[in-house]
Amino acid sequence: MTKGTAAEQVKANSSALTRYRVMAWAAGIGLLLLCANMFLRYVLDVETVLDLVPRVHGFVYMGYLVTVFDLSFRMKWPLSKGVLVCLAGTVPFLSFVAEHRITRQTREVLAAS
Amino acid sequence: MLLTPRWVGRFALLVMVVVACAWLGSWQWGRAWGETVRAPSAGVAALIDVHQPGVPVDQEQVGRRVTLSGSFRPDQELLVVDRQQSGRLGVWVLTAFEVDGTGATGDTVMPVVRGWLPTGEAVPPPPLGRRAIVGWLEPTESDALRKRGRGPLPDGQVEIVSSAELLSLWQPPLFQGFVIQQQPQPQPPLVGVSPPSLTVQQPVDWQNAAYGVQWWLFGLFAIFWFVRMVRVEREDLAAEPDVPVAGSLDTMEVPDEHGSSKG
Numbered sequence: 286m287t288k289g290t291a292a293e294q295v296k297a298n299s300s301a302l303t304r305y306r307v308m309a310w311a312a313g314i315g316l317l318l319l320c321a322n323m324f325l326r327y328v329l330d331v332e333t334v335l336d337l338v339p340r341v342h343g344f345v346y347m348g349y350l351v352t353v354f355d356l357s358f359r360m361k362w363p364l365s366k367g368v369l370v371c372l373a374g375t376v377p378f379l380s381f382v383a384e385h386r387i388t389r390q391t392r393e394v395l396a397a398s
Numbered sequence: 399m400l401l402t403p404r405w406v407g408r409f410a411l412l413v414m415v416v417v418a419c420a421w422l423g424s425w426q427w428g429r430a431w432g433e434t435v436r437a438p439s440a441g442v443a444a445l446i447d448v449h450q451p452g453v454p455v456d457q458e459q460v461g462r463r464v465t466l467s468g469s470f471r472p473d474q475e476l477l478v479v480d481r482q483q484s485g486r487l488g489v490w491v492l493t494a495f496e497v498d499g500t501g502a503t504g505d506t507v508m509p510v511v512r513g514w515l516p517t518g519e520a521v522p523p524p525p526l527g528r529r530a531i532v533g534w535l536e537p538t539e540s541d542a543l544r545k546r547g548r549g550p551l552p553d554g555q556v557e558i559v560s561s562a563e564l565l566s567l568w569q570p571p572l573f574q575g576f577v578i579q580q581q582p583q584p585q586p587p588l589v590g591v592s593p594p595s596l597t598v599q600q601p602v603d604w605q606n607a608a609y610g611v612q613w614w615l616f617g618l619f620a621i622f623w624f625v626r627m628v629r630v631e632r633e634d635l636a637a638e639p640d641v642p643v644a645g646s647l648d649t650m651e652v653p654d655e656h657g658s659s660k661g
Contacts, residue, residue, distance in 0.1 A: 340605050343612030350619055358626060364408065367623075 286307035291348060294397050298359050302391050311359040312349040315342045320377055349374050360391060414623045415593060419617030426611030430603045442532060445497060451506045454561075455537040455575035461593055462535045463564055464577065466508060467628075468497040470524035471496075474507075474568050477521070477555045482543070483589055488516045490591060492559060492576070493524050494568050495531070509576040513588030522588060533577035534593035538562070 319342050342348035350371055357367035373383035413609060419586040445464040449455055474494035481490045491512045496505040512524060540560040548557065557564060584590050 340608040343608065343615075347612065347615055347619070353624075354619075354623055358630065364627065373568075 290377070291398065295398060298356075298391075298395055301352070301356045301359050302388065303393075305349075305356045308345070308349040308352040308387060309374065309380055309384035309387075312342075312346050312374045313378075313384070316375070316377050316380065318342070346374060355385075360394060369382045403646060407627075408624065408627070412620055415620045416617045418460075419613045419620065423610045423613030423617065425610075426606045426613060427576075430606035430610060445508065445573075446499070449573065449575065451571055451573050455535055460534055460537055463532060463580065464535050465509075465530055465532050466495060466497050466577065467504060467528065468495055468508075469526070469528050469529040470495050470510070471507070472524050472526065475521070475524070475554075476567065477515075477634070478511070478559055479517075479551065479555050479557060482590075483514045483591070486516060488514050489555075490514055490559075491521055491588065492556070495577070497573070506571045506573055507568060509559060509568075510561070510572040511576060511578045511591055513579065513584030514591050515587060515589070519587055522585070525534060531577075531579050532581040533579045535575060535577055535579070537575045593645065 315338065318335060318338045320331070322338045325331050325333050325335060353367060353370050355376075356362075357370070362370075370383055370387060374380045440523070442463045442465055445466045448459045448462055448464060471494040476492045478490035478492050481488055491514075492509050493508045493512050495510040497508050498505060501524065514522060536559075541556040541560070543558045545557065551557060556567075559576045561572065561576075563573055578591050578593050580590065
């Protein structure tokens with residue numbers, strides 16, 4: 286890792302937090318669209334434009350994992366926390382709750398440093 | 399240094415995740431590309447022109463329609479169990495067919511699937527006398543099709559059409575592989591069997607292909623995460639003796655890992 290001033294570090298970590306938040310929202314919305322798609326496809330048996338969602342959602346989730354990974358090492362999370370945040374991205378609505386809590390916690394830590 | 403129970407446990411977890419991802423990935427990938435794809439070859443060939451005794455069925459000739467003349471041996475017949483036909487479970491009726499003009503000491507036998515029957519139904523005897531039949535040439539079936547843990551079958555029943563197994567049950571000489579009878583069409587209660595090697599071409603399912611790639615990426619990501627954890631741990635261990643416990647946060651130049659630590 287490169288060295289930098291404390292202020293630069295805080296700034297870099299804030300950007301990591303922003304990236305995480307963007308991806309958490311993208312993955313969270315993607316997951317809801319995925320559920321909607323599955324309902325339409327397997328329960329109502331209709332084809333919609335949402336049939337494209339399953340193909341891309343995995344890659345969006347992948348992006349989400351990368352931002353969690355980045356943030357977890359920056360914030361020195363224990364492994365279990367990183368894994369739980371990753372898994373939260375697979376449960377509808379829980380990803381939004383997790384995003385809210387992680388954002389609050391991370392801001393507190395960044396403000397204190 | 400990293401051989402603590404915690405790290406061994408983490409490594410075991412990593413291995414499990416990677417194996418699971420790899421397996422799920424290849425499963426989805428396999429589903430995306432479908433099964434064997436082969437268009438039926440148009441022409442009908444005499445069996446002996448495309449397949450000789452003593453050699454496996456040529457890959458190029460699998461599913462080929464062939465003519466055979468000769469006669470069935472009514473006393474050499476087996477039931478191949480667990481065969482699906484239109485979603486129903488039944489058996490294939492497999493009968494030895496002596497092919498005329500093959501072999502110096504006696505006619506060589508080709509195993510012929512005469513048709514499919516629902517389980518329990520009485521097997522009609524094969525027609526007697528010399529005749530010509532047309533059927534699809536199939537390679538010997540793989541042992542992988544056998545159900546694991548199945549007990550021995552009653553006499554007269556087999557699980558797969560295996561050339562090696564048939565050699566021990568029927569009088570040699572035998573052709574390798576077998577033929578699924580197409581013409582004359584099997585008479586009721588026998589039902590015609592469609593050849594497994596001629597599965598219809600399936601278009602590539604991009605959704606499954608994408609899922610496959612995604613699973614593999616998840617596996618790679620787990621490895622990446624683990625390596626990063628090991629590196630961070632090593633850096634921390636190496637840095638431990640030199641770094642004071644507290645009080646370095648107010649200095650201008652601090653190592654990165656402290657810039658973000660809790661104040």
